[in-house]
Amino acid sequence: MVERAVLDLNQRDLWQGQNLDANSLLALRCVSQEQAMDLLGALYSKGTGKGGVNISSPNNYLQAAVAKILRDGASNGMNFTGNQTRQKATELGLSLEDTTLQVLSRLPLRISVKMLESAATAQTEGADPNLAVLEQASHFEQHLQDSQQEEEMPRKRPREA
Structure with missing residues (x-):
């Protein structure tokens, strides 16, 4: 499911040719599927202009968010998007x-x-x-x-x- 979501985001070309790379996909495998899908959903929302936040590098965003989850030992109910x-x-x-x-x-x-x-x-x-x-x-x-x-x-x- 996570891999399909990554492929879908890449096909949408929300960041002018910047695709989510293998490193981001590997990082997403370090968290639960629910957390990964939440992060990808937040990334999609930001990529389509919702919330008024512009992400210049989707790979940096995802990898930093995963690192934060792992560093903080967060559970599924935690908020990783700042909302x-x-x-x-x-x-x-x-x-x-x-x-x-x-x-x-x-x-x-x-x-x-x-x-x-x-x-x-x-x-x-x-x-x-x-x-x-x-x-x-x-x-x-x-x-x-x-x-x-x-x-x-x-x-x-x-x-x-």
Whole structure:
């Protein structure tokens, strides 16, 4: 499965002629299949422009990620991609859409985690956690805009000449 995923990524040519090489494939064999597939999935997402991260060398990315997994002795549930919001959503049992996770990635982590916790509560009550997050994020962004507009407004009324 891992080998097929590597071949698929190479065929997609996401890094202008840079293919995943044998060293990367060997490195992926040093971790569990689930971890390897998670890393390849993250690499694919970044290669297609999701998350706003540009990877200049997919081989360096994979080999460094595998080295980190091995160095830290990480278990299957660890987050190797740095996406703390996605990991927290998974911990809370939420399966959020990519668009929802992208909205959360633009917010401060503390705010995102609060929204995820509210979404988990909404989900237990039968509501769609994606809608709960998007609604809260919209309110938060509107609050930020209102605060910025208040700061730009003059405090005193100008004198008439």
